[in-house]
Amino acid sequence: MKFTIQKDRLVESVQDVLKAVSSRTTIPILTGIKIVASDDGVSFTGSDSDISIESFIPKEEGDKEIVTIEQPGSIVLQARFFSEIVKKLPMATVEIEVQNQYLTIIRSGKAEFNLNGLDADEYPHLPQIEEHHAIQIPTDLLKNLIRQTVFAVSTSETRPILTGVNWKVEKSELLCTATDSHRLALRKAKLDIPEDRSYNVVIPGKSLTELSKILDDNQELVDIVITETQVLFKAKNVLFFSRLLDGNYPDTTSLIPQDSKTEIIVNTKEFLQAIDRASLLAREGRNNVVKLSAKPAESIEISSNSPEIGKVVEAILADQIEGEELNISFSPKYMLDALKVLEGAEIRVSFTGAMRPFLIRTPNDETIVQLILPVRTY
């Protein structure tokens, strides 16, 4: 194998596939990055067996030559060293050549690295995915779907299925749900696919987070192919494979209250900042909660109390307070997480009593719902 490649593109691809490489793996070759040079270009692959990422650099793009292949071939190089080395090479082009015994020469200007490589035939094959049907979603929408749900997955392995986001496709609609059983995030999106196609899978939260990091913010379509055990996201020159979580995702529709007893509409930023301030003292309190008091036709009060340190109270002018008077306590972290992913200047919070889950939404937007369970404080 021997080729010359643009350094900036090499660095970018290596950084992308590096996101799938774990230093804690039981399969030693997976600490490496597989490089395959073919007549069309060079591909880089990283994997931790849960996630696999392949990034392809074509020989040419438009009229520009990016790679010059002198001899096709393949090699596996230690990911940690290879990624640090390419970042620090001195010139705009890099030559990579495999010699005898998998010894690999990396040359750039007057710098020459010799790295001991491994046989690429020993590298596990990527999942084979038959792609009869793909779902297509614009990259920016996909990133939003992830951002607005993935933060709510469970970080505890006691119920592994909750560490993933449930993707359910029914009647040309995608429904993404994440919950750690204390709060829930739900996001819907219309899909341009036949009504009778349906899926119901759980994608590991970690996979979605890593996927989101390597996708650029643009409107290009990402092809998504879902199988029994794997999901494949195909963006331009990047393939992202993730295994799916085994098991049935709990039915969460019954959790979401259909009616409400108290409704408030407030300025998102003012509300968020007041919760953020109250959380400063809540962190010390035994319950780690802030309290919200709403009196219709008056104002909303956010407060928190940490006996040893002190207390904080703040009034917020609501744009609307309707229904019953309410005193409710909740985790400020969950509230901040939910508020940060909602778009729009105003938010609507719908309560059905101090002990029932409540909903946070953007007025007139039914595609996203955040739900939080209150905390009993007595």
Add this chain to the structure above:
Amino acid sequence: MKFTIQKDRLVESVQDVLKAVSSRTTIPILTGIKIVASDDGVSFTGSDSDISIESFIPKEEGDKEIVTIEQPGSIVLQARFFSEIVKKLPMATVEIEVQNQYLTIIRSGKAEFNLNGLDADEYPHLPQIEEHHAIQIPTDLLKNLIRQTVFAVSTSETRPILTGVNWKVEKSELLCTATDSHRLALRKAKLDIPEDRSYNVVIPGKSLTELSKILDDNQELVDIVITETQVLFKAKNVLFFSRLLDGNYPDTTSLIPQDSKTEIIVNTKEFLQAIDRASLLAREGRNNVVKLSAKPAESIEISSNSPEIGKVVEAILADQIEGEELNISFSPKYMLDALKVLEGAEIRVSFTGAMRPFLIRTPNDETIVQLILPVRTY
């Protein structure tokens, strides 16, 4: 105590004095910040008994009113909470009022915090320093003196005196020396004081690092008052006290070779980047070294070898190579540290053999010297 103050100035002062506050202290009141409101303005003090910082906010600056004192007084507030609270307050002004039992109200807009304070009379007094004689150094020079030496102090407590920087004043010249016994940094500066004034003290490296962080980059003079046990730096509205280290600093003058057998002059940036690249593999090697080979009238070669991973070799065009042929090994970290604080496009390295300390300097600048001990590799 009751006053109203500009939030941005309050935040700035609190952040400055916070640098002296440690959460790991045996004196509970030192986890707090002392606030004293007088007729002239408000002062804030933080201390960990080694370092004490006082920041003063005057009532007025130019024509602008910064503080309105309604009632003088004092209080100590928990540093961690107070500093986070003031950063997150909603409005441009803040009202701070002490009520009964040291209960302190912090108001800004509609947000109201009640913090349990402590009696300011319980707060330890700052060192009393008689300032007959002060040394004056422009702030930007002082920051350079610190930056170019403090990185070389020892981080090990086996010889506590080496965790500080030796400041020696003699014949109107300040000589700052730091060493961890593997490398040494030395910086001189002319002072505008009488020739017969002399000092020889050791300032803890940590104190100098924190001092440097709170000084702005400008040319205003900092007054430095040195006593037997303390040093005080007086900048505009800030007093920075540090205890001095006990003991005699070793005499390092004999360490510095007066002659040289091999001299090279190279481009600083090219040299630094080559060392940086070689260090990628050096980190894995048993000795953690890079090797430099210089052949007069030819070129310089930087290399490193880590048998399991691979090796790297790079030639550098030298502007000058004079004297004997040389092969020498050293820690790339020490070399990078030294190169980063040297100014100028070129550097001169003077060797006196593979086993002797060598010097790194900027050509024609005798005010700064970096010395590194080589590593024996056989």
